[in-house]
Amino acid sequence: MEIEKKISRKEEIAREATRLFREKGYPATSMRDLAAELGIEAASLYSHIKSKEEILHKVCFRMAENFFLAINDIDQETETTTEKLKKSIIAHVEVLTEDTNASIVFLNEWKHLSEPYLSDFIKMRDTYEHRFREIVLEGQRNGEFKYMDEKFAVLTLLSSLNWIPNWYKNYGKLDPTQIGNQLSSLVLSGLKNGI
């Protein structure tokens, strides 16, 4: 019971910290800001967490894991490349919208990680983007997509997806699957018609 209480308090701290990191950015968020939001003294935070960076680290790597898990079983299935890309986009949007604060911290604050975490993080992100590039290339090989620089296409795709957490919360009209579907159609019509 005491352990349970500790874990839950730790999660509470992490959640509030994530919200502040999103709002003010990681360097501009002080441990005193965070403590004040939780109604305690800054020093008291350290009975629950090891350091400020520990929180950032956990958010960034947990989100990275979520993104990988979401697209992991898609490749196995035998289906059209178009369907594969569409499912990947929807999976990505679902992770992005599940916790918009954590998503924005993941997308914007990772650069404040120290080594060796920073290098690990960048490697993971590159691997993830590579998966999308492979799908686009496959579609070009089997004729489902027109030729187009696959890096350009994937950067364009992911950047439009990754902006979603900035407006999703107050938008309200669409759920993640609908957003994924709309964005899929938008980008797929470009891939299918060529540019």
Place this chain on the structure above:
Amino acid sequence: MEIEKKISRKEEIAREATRLFREKGYPATSMRDLAAELGIEAASLYSHIKSKEEILHKVCFRMAENFFLAINDIDQETETTTEKLKKSIIAHVEVLTEDTNASIVFLNEWKHLSEPYLSDFIKMRDTYEHRFREIVLEGQRNGEFKYMDEKFAVLTLLSSLNWIPNWYKNYGKLDPTQIGNQLSSLVLSGLKNGI
């Protein structure tokens, strides 16, 4: 001549500060970091600039002005809405790629402005986005574009454009007009075919 020297030193400081703000973020860049890059003491910066925020302010508002100037005369011309949107996209990309450091600071660090500059900045950005929404709506009214939520379309468009400064420098294959053309085709095929 002494005045010229002072102005040029001030610009040198602003340029180096912009580079650091882009790399580390505004709050994580100290005036001592900046001074060290320029080979002087931190205190010496203050004979050229008033404050750290003055630099951020100038970058953000100069870029905002650049974006407005670039699309300002497009509306006047009588042409198809498709052409109007295409020209606006190319103009936007040209500003984005002209100084990628300044663009990224403009896009990511504006939130560290203090009031009343912060509110002014947000107002300008909203006005700018409004211009793009109006073009999309016009295209829907005259039948050039299929119906689609115009906020969604513009957010998707601008977010994919605004990622360009993050990869443009090292990409090398395309110039701003070509990038604008490719991205226009990509998004226009979505707008024209509907989603």
Place this chain on the structure above:
DNA sequence: CCTACCGATCGGTAGG
């Protein structure tokens, strides 16, 4: 452009 320095604030620790 420098030296010398200011008060404020930072992340974090000791000890309870």
Place this chain on the structure above:
DNA sequence: CCTACCGATCGGTAGG
């Protein structure tokens, strides 16, 4: 979870 506190660093000023 607190009080009391640490050394380091912050943006910026005084005075030259």
